[in-house]
Amino acid sequence: MKKFLIAGLLAACVTSTTASAADYVIDTKGAHAFVNFKIKHLGYSWLHGRFNQFDGEFNYDAKKPNESAIKLVIDTRSIDSNHAERDKHLRGSDFLNVSKYPKATFESTSISFSDEANGKVTGKFTLHGVTKTIAFDIQKLGEGSDPWGGYRVGFEGATKIKLADYGIDYDLGPASTHVNLGLHIEGIRK
Structure with a gap:
């Protein structure tokens, strides 16, 4: 299982916790999935980029969304900042x-929806x-x-990480210590 690893961030296989839940593969082949990042450049602007290759799967049931799970694998070699x-x-x-x-990976440990559309996914992220x-x-x-003839569901999420927490301590200046x-x-239902 390797397509492109992103910020590691969601591929692999997900374990179903409920019989009525469905398994989905993340649609990276159809270019309907993205792992993006941005970091401040000297505090004056944003540097944007993405990981072009990653894979992932998730399990989701709209009736029991808090029993969902996701796993992602990102090919760090596919980083692309347009330069x-x-x-x-x-x-x-x-x-x-x-x-x-x-590779970088993300595997959820819990998912908690506060309503039908909004929630939080917590998990283990491995980078560097x-x-x-x-x-x-x-x-x-x-x-x-x-x-x-297929069935799809779409999500977006955002977080911020501190580079030094992952052993990346190259000095980019005080405005550039974190990456969004x-x-x-x-996802396409299997």
Whole structure:
């Protein structure tokens, strides 16, 4: 299972906790899923980027959303900030060290919806060989049948991580110690 690892951040397999729940594969082949990041550049602007390759699966039942689960695998080598030389530096030992840590992963430990659309996913995020518990604020965007006879559901989520927590201590200045991560997924029911 490897497509592209993102910020590691949601692929693999999810264990179903309820018989009526459905398993979904994240639609990375149809380009309906994205793992994005942004970090302040000197405190004056934002540097945006994404991971172009990742895989993931999740389990979801609209009647029991808090029993859902998700797992994501990101290919850190696929980092793309729209600048080849910068991306080469980001792949190197100062940052992601992709030759040693080619993948980042996220696996949920709990999901809690406060209403039909809004919730929080908590789980273990592994980046640069370090695993920490993080939480994404999430929003369900919608679900339903697609034009090809399938069934889809979409979510987006956001969180912020401190680079030093993952052993990435390259000095980018005081405005650039944290990275915002965005996860935009559309799953196709298996």
